[in-house]
Amino acid sequence: MLDDTIRAGEWVMLKLPSGNSKIFVLKADERVELGKFGSFDSNNLIGRHQLVPYEVVGDGNIRPVENLDYLQEFDLGDTEEDASNMTIVDDPTSQRLTHQEIEELKSQSLEGKVDHSAVIQKIVQNNAAFEKKTDFAKAKYIQRKQRKFAKIFTPIKPTTRLFCDFYLAKKPEKTREMRIDTLSQIMTFANVRAGSRFLVVDDASGLIVGAMLERMHEHGKIFALHDKETPNFDLVRMLNFSDEVMSVVSSLPWFHLHELPPFVAPSHPDALDRAQARRNQLERTRDDILAGAFDGLVVASRFDPKEILIKLEPLLAPSKPLVVYSPTKESLLEAYNHVRLSRRFVNTQLTESWLREYQVPVFNSGTHPTMMTSGSGGYLFTATTVVDDGVRIEKAGAAPPGTGGQTMGMAKKRKVAGSGSAKDEAANSGADSTDAGACTADSDVAQTVADAANVGNSTME
């Protein structure tokens, strides 16, 4: 954190020209294998900056890549229909090097006897069709060869943003298909900040907890509920947090929320001390959670969100955010409805995240959206807690007469609060159950009030 230096003993991700990545703990005095992209001595990377592309040179040395241009991502879809492409035909004989010669070059490159850029250059020079290509097609061709032969890697210190991209592509179930725009919205909606105290249900391998730690560091507390004896927060340990930051997180299994099992003392005295310490920690965590008054609740869980909310909602302080994520909309609807009808929440919103990346105009290649993209970023529902005025609706869609839902109740009260004129009544009856129809009544009230409020700017709408 707040540092771009690669260190021994820390997790690091190496991005390879093929688009694949390798994530591991970098140890000193080690040979790091990159498969067909060669290998290097770990000591040559330790102490250097992240995000800089390095090329493997000679026997295990590395150096920063000089020409970054061809490394930049751009769309490989056939988008460019230049007239000069007319003369290009798909001809396997256009490469004058034989398969054997290329294999020979490759193995020499791997042994560090020839430079990988010399290999690519040779392949390009021996392609009879290369000169006929457009600039764009040339760049594409070279990039394809780079992906095959370049002994280049980019070390990256893991972040939750990196995990979003990585797992969405490789193993989406690990992060509950979370996309970066959605994760970042969770963080802002939940008002995650240093000094806060959060309750979290994270079944996304620790992605949520990790993202919160990135924004809180050692300031604050995070309490996480999980379904096994110990939480699966794989991703958190890969973020290289200090012990101080890690101490922000406490966790409790769901099955200990209602009550703890009786303490069984082990017979051996050493074991007793350890068991007692664990027990004390468990009791402290449970007491802290049940003490409530949390600054926010964030849920990204495999379990029913409505059940989770009914259990945890009383633990939130007033005027605090609730954020629930799911990759599917349907699994949120019952919970959403419950919250909407609850007198404990206002400002209930359900949104789907939408993100579109563009190819940018830096390669003479035009500006357009990328040809392939992620179809959905999943769904968020958010709300804000308020002080419960005592009228609680326990079950969604079963509101007893007179208590109504949030908007229904307000429509009724509006009649009482308004001037009671015929115009007002008409406005209300025509407004069905949404809030939008109240404008007429609104201006009516505004006129009846003599002393205009001296706040903010003009009127409500």
Added chain:
Amino acid sequence: MNSNRHPAIQYGDTVIAYVNPESMKPVEVAAGQTFQNRFGTFHHDDMIGLRFVHLLEPTPELWTLVLPHRTQILYQPDISLISSFLELQPGVNVIEAGTGSGSFSHSIARSIAPNGKLFTFEFHEERAAKAKLEFAQHGLSDIIVSQHRDVCKNGFGIFNSVTAIFLDLPSPWEALENAKAAFDPQRVGRICCFSPCIEQVQRTCETLKALGFYDIRMFECLVRPYEVQRIESEKLPLAGPTPKGSHKAFKRQSAGADAVASSPSSVLTSKPKESVRGHTSFLTFAVLLPTPPSDGAAPHPTAASADAAQ
């Protein structure tokens, strides 16, 4: 909006008077003052215990929805994505230009507190003054350094010291050279340019590339809001004609409507809202790579540093 909050509303606090998601208003609680909305007039002195409005603690997200607009502002989806790409977190030093209505400034301050600094610049004198006053009222003066200054003409006056820069300017490319000089050369620098038009993006990208910025990426980020309703799923009228006017029974009812909710054939539905925000701006991101450490650790110091394109 800073972290030293009181548990209860006090005089001098800013609160958000909430009626529904489309109707909210900021109120600064002051003795003897009143606040008025469709339900009548409320005295600040009895702001606790109201039934028709809720008074919410302001967060940067709520503030974005209610703040007095002096300019086009940034909204939550963009703010969120930019904060992630710029890796805003406690202790980060950030530059923002221009300040505008201060929508994003509040969010940045929240993310970098307690030990980060936001240097925000606004070339419009009155706007700069208003924003400065607002930051003070919200207890953010320790984190936000607000300046009236034209950064395209006069630069930022900041060198070698930040890791994140956000430019919301009509011609961001004019500020890029100065922005580059403001980055800490020993850190990865991250920049975001926020422009509504594609022509601006093109000039920005070309300038970024010419100045040696790397990993230039561009996004559009929106959300699609949904309406949730419980509706009646009607049975086929096989026994006879449907009663007159019964087609109106299909009209959508609120999710909580009693009659529909109690019916076994009701179904909870969702559909995207009819009219939504379709475009805010294009977000152009780029990275400025650090210069290699000067301690000789690099066996082959080369031009891969930020100076490559100069």
